[in-house]
Amino acid sequence: MPDEAAMSSVYPVIGEAGFVRLVAAFYQQVPADEILGPMYPPHELAAAEKRLRDFLVYRFGGPQRYLEERGHPRLRMRHAPFEISAAARDRWVTLMNRAIEEAAIPAHVVTIVQPFLAETATFLINR
């Protein structure tokens, strides 16, 4: 896991716009995905996109909107209703890696963001 200094160095570099691009590129792929698509209710996608974006902004050194609106992340608890197998975890990471490319995140930032996302995804496997 990247250290906290590295984590909080990301937002000052890519800003709100970088996270908007990243999370939009991720959710763009979700509805058509045969594993992840069915997990996300179609009418909730925009709200889900905002929750993930606000979380990442907060976690990578930006404003704490996520904490103000949602409280402590408790990610394992919040993911408990979803069947996160190793295959679902791998798919999530694949879609996110594609989003990282599409969003043109600078290489030195990718070395911080990618391991955090992959390791957190592994931690969320619950089946």
Ligand code: HEM
């Ligand atoms: C391992 C594969 C993963 C799957 C299958 C998955 C699936 C989901 C689903 C179905 C939701 C509900 C959508 C909604 O917000 O209404 C959700 C919410 C969320 N996920 Fe994931 N997720 C995964 C990994 C991750 C990772 C790695 C992170 C963080 C780095 C993350 C962060 C979040 C956040 C912040 C929310 C909103 C929680 C809330 O405030 O209610 N997820 N996820």
